Amino acid sequence: xxxxxxxxxxxxxxxxxxxxxxxxxxxxxxxxxxxERIDGxxxxxxxxxxxxxxxxxxxxxxxxxxxxxxxxxxxxxxxAAAVAGGFTAVCCMANTDPVNDNAxxxxxxxxxxxxxxxxxxxxxxxxxxxxxxxxxxEIGEMVRAGxxxxxxxxxxxxxxxxxxxxxxxxRLFDIPVIDHCEDHxxxxxxxxxxxxxxxxxxxxxxxxxxxxxxxxxxxxxxELTGGRLHVAHASTLGAISRVRNGKARGIAVTCEVTPHHxxxxxxxxxxxxxxxxxxxxxxxxxxxxxxxLLDGVLDGTVDCLATxxxxxxxxxxxxxxxxAPFGVIGLETALPVTYDLLVRGKKMPLSRFxxxxxxxxxxxxxxxxxxxKVGSPADLTLFxxxxxxxxxPDTFRSASRNTPFAGRKLRGWPFxxxxxxxxxxxxxxx
Amino acid sequence: MTVKAASHLRGKDLVGIDQLSPxxxxxxxxxxxxMQEIAKRPIKKVPALRGKTVVNLFMEPSTRTRFSFExxxxxxxxxxxxxxxxxxxxxKGETLLDTARNLEAMQPDFIVIRHRYAGAPHQxxxxxxxxxxNAGDGAHEHPTQALLDALTxxxxxxxxxxxxxxxxxxxxxxxxxxxxxILLSRMGATVRVAGPPxxxxxxxxxxxxxxxxxxxxxxxxxxxxxxxxxxxxRQGKMNFPTVREYYDFFGLTPERVKLAKKDALVMHxxxxxxxxxxxxxxxxxxxxxxxxxxTNGVAVxxxxxxxxxxxxxxxxxx
Numbered sequence: 121x122x123x124x125x126x127x128x129x130x131x132x133x134x135x136x137x138x139x140x141x142x143x144x145x146x147x148x149x150x151x152x153x154x155x156e157r158i159d160g161x162x163x164x165x166x167x168x169x170x171x172x173x174x175x176x177x178x179x180x181x182x183x184x185x186x187x188x189x190x191x192x193x194x195x196x197x198x199x200a201a202a203v204a205g206g207f208t209a210v211c212c213m214a215n216t217d218p219v220n221d222n223a224x225x226x227x228x229x230x231x232x233x234x235x236x237x238x239x240x241x242x243x244x245x246x247x248x249x250x251x252x253x254x255x256x257x258e259i260g261e262m263v264r265a266g267x268x269x270x271x272x273x274x275x276x277x278x279x280x281x282x283x284x285x286x287x288x289x290x291r292l293f294d295i296p297v298i299d300h301c302e303d304h305x306x307x308x309x310x311x312x313x314x315x316x317x318x319x320x321x322x323x324x325x326x327x328x329x330x331x332x333x334x335x336x337x338x339x340x341x342x343e344l345t346g347g348r349l350h351v352a353h354a355s356t357l358g359a360i361s362r363v364r365n366g367k368a369r370g371i372a373v374t375c376e377v378t379p380h381h382x383x384x385x386x387x388x389x390x391x392x393x394x395x396x397x398x399x400x401x402x403x404x405x406x407x408x409x410x411x412x413l414l415d416g417v418l419d420g421t422v423d424c425l426a427t428x429x430x431x432x433x434x435x436x437x438x439x440x441x442x443x444a445p446f447g448v449i450g451l452e453t454a455l456p457v458t459y460d461l462l463v464r465g466k467k468m469p470l471s472r473f474x475x476x477x478x479x480x481x482x483x484x485x486x487x488x489x490x491x492x493k494v495g496s497p498a499d500l501t502l503f504x505x506x507x508x509x510x511x512x513p514d515t516f517r518s519a520s521r522n523t524p525f526a527g528r529k530l531r532g533w534p535f536x537x538x539x540x541x542x543x544x545x546x547x548x549x550x
Numbered sequence: 551m552t553v554k555a556a557s558h559l560r561g562k563d564l565v566g567i568d569q570l571s572p573x574x575x576x577x578x579x580x581x582x583x584x585m586q587e588i589a590k591r592p593i594k595k596v597p598a599l600r601g602k603t604v605v606n607l608f609m610e611p612s613t614r615t616r617f618s619f620e621x622x623x624x625x626x627x628x629x630x631x632x633x634x635x636x637x638x639x640x641x642k643g644e645t646l647l648d649t650a651r652n653l654e655a656m657q658p659d660f661i662v663i664r665h666r667y668a669g670a671p672h673q674x675x676x677x678x679x680x681x682x683x684n685a686g687d688g689a690h691e692h693p694t695q696a697l698l699d700a701l702t703x704x705x706x707x708x709x710x711x712x713x714x715x716x717x718x719x720x721x722x723x724x725x726x727x728x729x730x731x732i733l734l735s736r737m738g739a740t741v742r743v744a745g746p747p748x749x750x751x752x753x754x755x756x757x758x759x760x761x762x763x764x765x766x767x768x769x770x771x772x773x774x775x776x777x778x779x780x781x782x783x784r785q786g787k788m789n790f791p792t793v794r795e796y797y798d799f800f801g802l803t804p805e806r807v808k809l810a811k812k813d814a815l816v817m818h819x820x821x822x823x824x825x826x827x828x829x830x831x832x833x834x835x836x837x838x839x840x841x842x843x844x845t846n847g848v849a850v851x852x853x854x855x856x857x858x859x860x861x862x863x864x865x866x867x868x
Contacts, residue, residue, distance in 0.1 A: 316753025320568070322668040322690025322725060325752070393676065394669030438647040440667040442688070 123147050123163035124541055129173035129502065134475040135491035144173060146498040149541035154492060166543075168502055171535055174474040175492050176208025176499030178481040179451065181273070181298075181352060181376060181426035184210070184241070186232060187225065188217025193431035193519045195232035195241060198451070201429070201518035202239035203545035205451040206534030208499035209240035209489055210429075214251065215274040221246035221257035226265035238544045239537075240499070242268040242487065247286045247297060253278040256285060263293045268485045271298035273352055276334055278304065283338065287347025296350040296374065296484060299338050301359065302402065306330035311442055313386040313403040321390055323441065326403050332358035339366045342373055350484060351375035353428050355402035357412035364421040374484050376426040377413050379450055379457040380524060385410050388524060389441075396437045396444035397524045400430065417476065418466060424480040427454045431520030452516050453525045455503060459532025463505070470505075477501075502536040504549070509533050552711075553737065555580050559857045563675040563682040566691040567732045575700070575737060581853035582701050582846070588625055589848065598856055599628035604660040605653055606632045608685070612664050614820055614844060615685050615694070619662050622851035631658070646670060650677045660855060663687070681858045689723045695819050696729035698850040700737065702843050703774055706815055711738030716768040716810070717759075718744040718800060719778030719827050722751050722789070726819045727778055731757040744768035745778075746800065748789045765800050772810045776817040777802050777828045793826050802828045807837065815839050 124146040131142040131154060143158040144151065184198035193201075195212075202210045212229065214220035220229065226243045233241030245262035247270045249255045259270055270290060277283040277299055286297050307330045312318050314325020335351060339362055342349035354360055354375045366373045386406055388398045398404060416422040430447025437444050455477075462468040462476075478501070482490025489499045511528045513521040537545040556573035567575075588594055604623045608616050616632070623630045650673075653661060660681050663671050668688030675682040686692040704710050715734050721727050721743055734741050735758025743754065744762040755761050762768040769775055780796060790796050807816065816828075816837045824830050833840060 314752060316756045319751040319753045320728070320757060322688050322728060324689075393672040435645055438645040440646055440665070440673065441669045442667040 121148055122541065125158060125160040125163040125165045126168050126173060126500070126502070127160070127165055129168035129171050131173045131492065132470045132474050133175055133492040134471045134479045135175065136493060138492075139471050144492065144500070146538070146541045149498050151492050151494050151496050151498050153494060166536070168536070170506070171502045171504050172470060174501050175478045176489050176537070176539065177206050177455065177477040177501045178209045178485070178487060178489060179207045179427050179429065179454070180211045180424060180481045180485055182210045182212050182429040182451065183215065183431065183447070184212040184229070185431055186216060187228060191433055195229060196236040197517060197519040198429070198431070199233060199236040199238035199241060201449070201451040201516060203537040203539065204517045204534070205453070206455045206501040206503055206537055207239055207451060208501060208537060208539045208544070209242060209487060211242045211244050211268060211485060213244055213271060213273040214246040219246050219251050220244070220262070221249050221251070223258065223261040223265035226262045226267050230266050239539060242266065242485065244269045244271050244273070244298065246270065247272045247277050248282060251275055253282060256282065256289065259289060260293065263295060268487065269296045269298050269350065271300070271352065273298060273300045276300050276302045276304065280337060280341065284341045284345060287341055287345040287349065291345070291347055294348070294486065296348040298350040298352050299334065300352050301331050301334035301338060303330045303333045306333060311399060311403075312389050313405045315386060315406050317386045317390050317406070321394070323389070326401075328356040328358055328405065328409060331356045331402055332362065335359045335362050339363070339371055339373060342366070343369065343371045346372065348372045348374070353378050353381065353402055353426070354413065354416070354422070355381045355405050355409060357409050360412050360416040360421055364416065367421065374423040375421070376424050377417060377422045378426060378428045379454045380448060381405065382410060382413055382417065383457050383461050384524060394441045395524070396439065396441055397448055397522050399441060399444055399446055400428070400448050401446035414466070417462065418468070423484060425454070425458055425476045426481070427451055431518055432522050434521060437522050448522050448524050449516075449518050449520050450523070452518060453511055453523055453530070455534050456509070456530035456532045457525060459503070459505065460530050464531060498538060498541040500538040501534060502538070503532055503534045505532050507531065507533045507535070558860070562858070563671070564693055564854055564858060565671045565675055565682060565684045567693045567696050567729045568691065572736050575697070575733060578697055578850070578853050578857065579701050579704060581857055582697070582849040585849040585852040585856070586846070588852070594625055595627060596625065597627045598861060599623070599626040599859055602628045602659040602859060603657070604628045604630050604662060604855070605656070605658045606630060606662045607653065608632070608634045608664040610664050610666040610686070612686070614847070615664060618844070618847040619685060619851050621848045622855060625848070626852055626855060628855065646673055647677055650674045654678050654680060659859065683854060683858065686725055688725065690725050691729045692725040693729050694847065694851050694854060695726050696733040697854070698843055698847040699730055699776065699817060699819070700733055701846045701850055702817065702839055703815065706839060707773060710734060713739040713773045714742070714771060715739050715774040715776060716742045716744065716772040717776045717778065718765050718768055718802070720749050720780050721745040721754060721778070722749045723781045724778045728757060730776065731759045735759060742768040742772070746790045746796070765806060766809055769806060769809045772814055774815045774817060775802065775807065775810050779819065779821060780823055780827050782823065797826055800827060801825070802832050804829065804831050804835070807832055813837070817843060819843070
């Protein structure tokens with residue numbers, strides 16, 4: 121029997137309303153006991169004094185790029201980035217090549233993840249075959265192979281009828297349909313948030329309305345069908361207020377917000393003079409939108425945080441702003457960016473912070489983690505709320521470097537990530 | 551408002567008017583006036599930039615601006631290299647950064663860049679030691695155009711401060727309007743812009759202008775009427791119905807010119823779409839200073855290169 125004892129941690133587990141100094145005993149990859157003082161006889165002992173121990177953080181929105189775009193990221197490098205960022209599990213989007221629109225691709229991703237043996241990787245299947253937005257993919261087969269949700273992310277589900285049918289059909293499996301809410305006609309050739317900053321910079325704008333229109337449509341369809349709608353990377357005031365109203369009406373809707381949309385605004389594009397690492401979709405919005413996202417996170421409208429980790433090769437990002445691909449990576453900066461902003465900046469209770477990154481994502485995707493109750497898989501994130509470090513892309517495990525946070529001094533870094541009782545990542549403490 | 555000229559430019563590059571203080575704008579205009587004197591000599595050449603190399607990197611079609619820079623460079627005795635391509639770096643399979651590094655390897659002192667995408671000059675300026683001069687980037691800025699417009703207005707009207715300048719046309723896709731609004735408002739002029747509401751980008755007033763939809767409202771009592779080219783090649787089919795209807799509402803006709811001050815200047819950055827945004831009777835009429843704008847372009851570009859090279863005082867002294 122393998123035994124691992126974590127000593128002197130501040131254990132924060134919203135699923136048990138726990139926030140106390142505790143020892144945690146892990147036996148054979150499962151939480152065996154949590155108590156004030158546990159005798160460590162025969163166990164490997166880890167001193168976690170000064171660290172917060174939480175149920176493993178889960179990122180429900182990442183792009184691992186494999187198969188097809190291994191020069192940007194692989195399941196292995198993405199898993200390594202995940203555990204280095206404090207994530208014990210990630211849900212990866214279907215816009216690979218070939219698209220994850222059938223069980224064979226789903227199984228391939230799971231095999232690659234098992235080979236890497238770091239984070240748990242839960243594939244998200246495509247809603248439509250080839251992400252074409254016309255024909256429904258074999259959702260049931262993919263669920264059987266391990267898919268936990270469906271999404272055409274990277275694109276919206278353009279056809280309203282398909283969205284309706286997908287919301288209906290997925291009720292059979294109790295999985296959410298995740299929509300990347302964006303009306304392509306309204307986006308036109310936009311490359312950043314439409315507003316005074318895009319006007320000054322002479323870049324084509326992406327209006328907030330292009331997102332709001334789709335969120336409104338999806339809420340209407342979710343109400344009609346009773347299906348579970350999850351709004352990916354909500355970035356506008358209108359999206360948040362519509363989700364808030366939808367919840368009040370009893371619609372089965374959840375939503376996520378990314379660290380970069382909370383921490384940055386469209387002003388970053390101007391301040392960095394067209395740095396393509398400030399280009400992503402949805403774009404960095406203006407102050408009022410970022411403030412509305414923060415309100416939504418604080419009042420519970422926003423169910424969880426998610427990175428939308430979107431690796432791109434440096435050569436692709438070295439192009440003109442108009443030509444560079446949308447997307448930034450986030451796995452290895454998410455925890456300190458949001459800890460600094462929410463817990464230090466907004467005095468959010470730690471238990472709420474952990475819920476946003478662990479308890480709630482597990483609930484939305486019906487994953488086994490999100491709790492440290494005895495008998496649960498021993499997935500833990502241990503972070504140091506005081507540790508202050510500078511974001512240095514050269515130290516990233518990800519195969520890509522496209523972060524907008526390079527050079528930022530942040531607090532709240534992960535120091536140990538345990539997956540199934542195994543230490544998957546450990547950072548030296550100074 | 552009187553602005554004292556700065557003694558030098560602070561930046562290594564000229565990527566936009568937005569980076570310039572009123573004092574620097576004043577210095578550029580004063581220097582351009584001195585440069586005009588050179589064009590009146592029998593030998594229109596001074597050795598100010600002898601031994602300096604300028605790469606004219608035009609990645610979007612341009613005649614007027616490219617020739618204007620070339621003439622300016624020759625009059626200052628710089629060595630010019632011309633590189634034209636209508637494609638972008640990505641179409642040629644080379645990143646902008648690689649293009650930049652290759653150019654840098656030839657050790658030019660200046661890179662004058664025209665590019666179809668906003669921000670390309672900024673990306674070059676960051677990566678290169680050479681001075682980068684923006685000769686127009688996407689729908690962002692065209693700083694030397696705004697400077698030559700300002701020089702023309704100043705010489706014709708005596709001052710920029712207090713002038714009422716109406717700028718009309720395609721506000722969404724025009725780099726000329728952005729640079730002009732920023733420059734003129736910074737120098738104390740009142741700027742009105744007008745265009746179809748579907749071509750007015752959000753927040754343009756924050757650049758320093760009043761927004762009108764009806765052309766007549768913008769022109770009324772103005773000292774200067776500047777018409778913008780409708781960028782037919784950049785339009786989708788949803789911004790306004792037809793060129794015919796555009797002329798009907800936004801074309802500068804002799805009747806509409808009468809709404810401005812009697813001696814108002816008529817300007818256009820070129821190339822003109824005659825019969826679309828401007829009637830030929832106006833373009834070729836007595837109030838038009840359109841060709842003087844072109845002449846002034848050379849002096850302004852000489853001043854930009856001269857000052858970025860660290861020049862000061864009398865450029866004509868050998």
